[in-house]
Amino acid sequence: MENIMDDEKDINKILLVDDNPKNLQIAMNILKDFNVIYSTSGENALTLVEENNFDLILLDIVMPNMSGYEVCEKLKQNNRTKDIPIIFLTVKHEEKDIIEGLEKGAVDYLIKPFYPQVLLKRVQLHLKLASSLKELKQMNEHLNEIIDKKIKEITKKENIIVRQSKFATMGEMIGNIAHQWRQPLSTITTASSGILLKMDFDTLTNEDIVSSMNMINSSAKYLSQTIDDFKSFYDPKRNKFKSIYIDDVIEKSLKLVKAQFSAKDIHLVKNLENIKITSLENELIQVLINILNNARDEVIKLKTKRLIFINSYKENEFLNIEIIDNAGGIEEKLHKKIFDAYFTTKEEKGTGIGLYMSKEIMQKLLDGDIKVENCSYEYESEKFEGAKFILKLPLIF
Numbered sequence: 540m541e542n543i544m545d546d547e548k549d550i551n552k553i554l555l556v557d558d559n560p561k562n563l564q565i566a567m568n569i570l571k572d573f574n575v576i577y578s579t580s581g582e583n584a585l586t587l588v589e590e591n592n593f594d595l596i597l598l599d600i601v602m603p604n605m606s607g608y609e610v611c612e613k614l615k616q617n618n619r620t621k622d623i624p625i626i627f628l629t630v631k632h633e634e635k636d637i638i639e640g641l642e643k644g645a646v647d648y649l650i651k652p653f654y655p656q657v658l659l660k661r662v663q664l665h666l667k668l669a670s671s672l673k674e675l676k677q678m679n680e681h682l683n684e685i686i687d688k689k690i691k692e693i694t695k696k697e698n699i700i701v702r703q704s705k706f707a708t709m710g711e712m713i714g715n716i717a718h719q720w721r722q723p724l725s726t727i728t729t730a731s732s733g734i735l736l737k738m739d740f741d742t743l744t745n746e747d748i749v750s751s752m753n754m755i756n757s758s759a760k761y762l763s764q765t766i767d768d769f770k771s772f773y774d775p776k777r778n779k780f781k782s783i784y785i786d787d788v789i790e791k792s793l794k795l796v797k798a799q800f801s802a803k804d805i806h807l808v809k810n811l812e813n814i815k816i817t818s819l820e821n822e823l824i825q826v827l828i829n830i831l832n833n834a835r836d837e838v839i840k841l842k843t844k845r846l847i848f849i850n851s852y853k854e855n856e857f858l859n860i861e862i863i864d865n866a867g868g869i870e871e872k873l874h875k876k877i878f879d880a881y882f883t884t885k886e887e888k889g890t891g892i893g894l895y896m897s898k899e900i901m902q903k904l905l906d907g908d909i910k911v912e913n914c915s916y917e918y919e920s921e922k923f924e925g926a927k928f929i930l931k932l933p934l935i936f
Contacts, residue, residue, distance in 0.1 A: 544761040545909065549571050550572070550573055550574050550668050550844045551574065551594040551595065552573075552574045552575075552576065552591060552592065552593050552594050553573050553575050553593065553594065553595045553596070553597060553662070554575075554576050554577075554578065554584060554587060554588065554591070554595070554596045554597070554599045555567065555575055555578070555579070555597045556575040556577070556578045556579075556580075556581065556596065556597065556599055556602075556610065556795065557579065557599040557602075557628070558579050558580060558599065558602045558603060558606070559599075560622055560766060562599070562628075562651070563577050563579070565895055566597060566628065566658070569655045569659055570658075570659070570662065573662070574621055576591065577594075580602060580603070580604065581602055581604065581606065581607065581609060581610040582604065582605055583609060583611055584596075584598075585613060586616075588614065588620050588623070591932060593623055594624075594666055594669060595623070595624050595625075595626070595662060595665060595666055596614070596621070596623055596624070596625045596626070596668075597625075597626050597628050597662075598610060598611060598625055598626070598627055598628065598896065599627075599628055599629055600627055600629040600631050600636075600640070601629060601630065601631065608639065608640070608643055609628065609692055609700050609842070611625055611627075611640075611643045611644055611645060612643055612644075613711060613865060614644075615643070615644040622669075622672070622673075622676075622918065623628055623640065623669075624646040624649040624666075624668070624669045625644065625645045625646060626645060626646060626648070626649060626661060626662070626665060626780075627640045627645050627647070627648045627649065628648065628649050628651060629648075629649075629650065629651060629652075630651045630654070632650045632739055635733070637735065640812055641728075641782075646665055646668075646818075646825045647665060647728075647731055648731075649735070650735055650739065651739060651897075652684065653738075654738075654748070655715065656748070657734065657748065660752055660755070661731070662756055662876045664727070664756075664759055667759055668724075668727075668759065672905070676863075686812070690828075699769040711862040713847075714915070720786075726810050727754075727755050727934075729760070730752075730754040730755050731751070731755070731771070732862065733747070733751060734747065734748065734751050741765070768921075779819070780817055780818065780819055781817065781818075781820065782815055782816070782817055783815070783816060783817075783818060783820050783823075784813055784814070784815050784852060785811070785812070785813075785814045785815075785816060785832030785851050785858060786811040786812070786813050786814075786825060786851065786861070788820055788823055788827070789809070789811060789827065789849060789851065789860070791820075791824060791833075792824045792827040792828055793807065793830065793849075795837070796828055796832065799830075799835065800835060800847075800901055802839075803835065803839045803845065804845060805835060805838055805839070805845045805846075806844065806845060806846050806847070807847055807848075807849065808846065808848045808849070808918070809848075809849050809850075810848070810849070810850045810851075811849065811850070811851045812851050812853065814851060814852075814853055814858050814934070815934075816858050816932060816933070816934050817933075817934070817935050818874075818905055818932060819904060819905060822900050822904050822905060823900075823932075824929065825896075825897075825900065825906065826897045826900050826901060826909070827860070827930075829893040829894065829896065829897045830862045830897060830928045830930075831847065831862060832893070833834050833893060833894060833928075834847050834862055834866070834926070834928075835847070837864055837866035837926070838865060838866045840866065841865070841866060844865070844921075845865070846865040846918065847862065847863070847864050847865075848861070848862070848863040848864075848918075849861070849862055850862075850863070853934070855936075856933065856934055857907075857932060857933055857934065858931070858932045858933075858934055859929060859930070859931055860929070860930040860932070861928070861929055861930075862927070862930075863916070863925055863926070863927045863928075864926055865918075865923040865924070865925045866925050866926065866927040867924050867925060868913035868914075868924050868926050869911060869913060869926045871913075874911055874912070877894050877911065878894050878897075878898045878909075879895060881894075897909055901931075905932055906932075906933055907931050907932040907933065908930075908931045909928065909929065909930050909931070910928075910929050910931075911926055911927065911928050911929070912927050912929070913925070913926060913927070914926075914927045
């Protein structure tokens with residue numbers, strides 16, 4: 540059985556699945572501002588999913604013939620429906636039930652009876668998260684289409700290298716966004732589970748709900764901000780010479796790569812001076828990301844402490860930025876070759892264009908230079924050796 544509330548409305552479409560008419564009515568009253576389609580069986584729900592494009596599914600577990608767990612499994616096995624967020628609404632309240640539901644692929648788990656506002660806020664939150672994920676996926680697909688199209692169109696080697704470098708940085712950043720989303724999603728899950736447990740023990744207070752909702756809202760804003768950062772970096776309107784503070788530029792660069800650095804247990808040590816220069820911000824960020832990722836790829840080979848130092852200081856009429864690792868340094872004979880196009884020591888993993896494009900940007904666009912040397916230093920009473928990349932930029936272009 541199904542009910543459709545004005546299928547033409549330009550609002551989020553939700554599938555509500557429960558074999559109990561009373562439960563359906565309660566949930567539909569709470570979600571009266573959404574386009575809700577309901578079903579009273581798992582089999583019928585699967586048919587409706589094939590015929591409609593749902594933004595969210597609210598799914599009971601205990602149903603005759605086909606359980607909610609089975610419905611969820613079938614949806615997750617279908618490429619067309621696997622990304623639809625599913626929230627279980629159920630009387631099954633034991634820890635093992637919640638764990639099984641989340642392991643089946645649900646994004647959330649609510650125990651009946653539930654607070655109306657909690658259900659509403661959860662639905663709003665997961666619709667927002669799903670929309671952000673969809674936008675990120677579309678951006679990624681769009682970028683891939685651009686890459687394929689541009690590679691076919693471009694015939695000159697230099698132009699191909701320029702675009703490959705930009706898209707390689709895009710790929711790195713998309714990977715970083717995925718890493719950055721793990722913690723806030725974990726926070727959302729923890730807050731949700733905390734409310735559920737307190738509900739089970741009948742200790743849930745209004746303060747608990749407000750506190751958890753604030754945590755969830757803060758995490759959702761963070762997820763949205765990561766997309767804004769990504770968009771900002773690739774905004775062509777920002778590719779103009781302007782006055783910038785180097786510590787801000789470095790912080791923006793670190794923000795775009797910090798997730799993978801944290802995941803790889805890399806310790807960043809910053810010694811930055813607040814120096815103002817005139818330059819191209821996005822191009823400088825691209826160079827910094829290339830050098831930082833190059834350092835990351837070397838230090839992750841270490842079994843011991845992984846360090847990357849970032850220093851900035853003024854020298855005469857120039858700004859110097861140093862990026863230093865503790866990976867043992869680079870063979871002397873490779874110091875000049877590493878800036879050659881397509882030269883790489885990373886075998887299949889490396890493209891050989893990151894450092895080449897960094898030098899091209901520094902010399903041809905920013906009127907600066909880049910060089911590398913090996914260095915020895917002491918940090919926290921330990922001695923280390925590593926590679927030092929030095930970026931030299933004029934204070935005023």
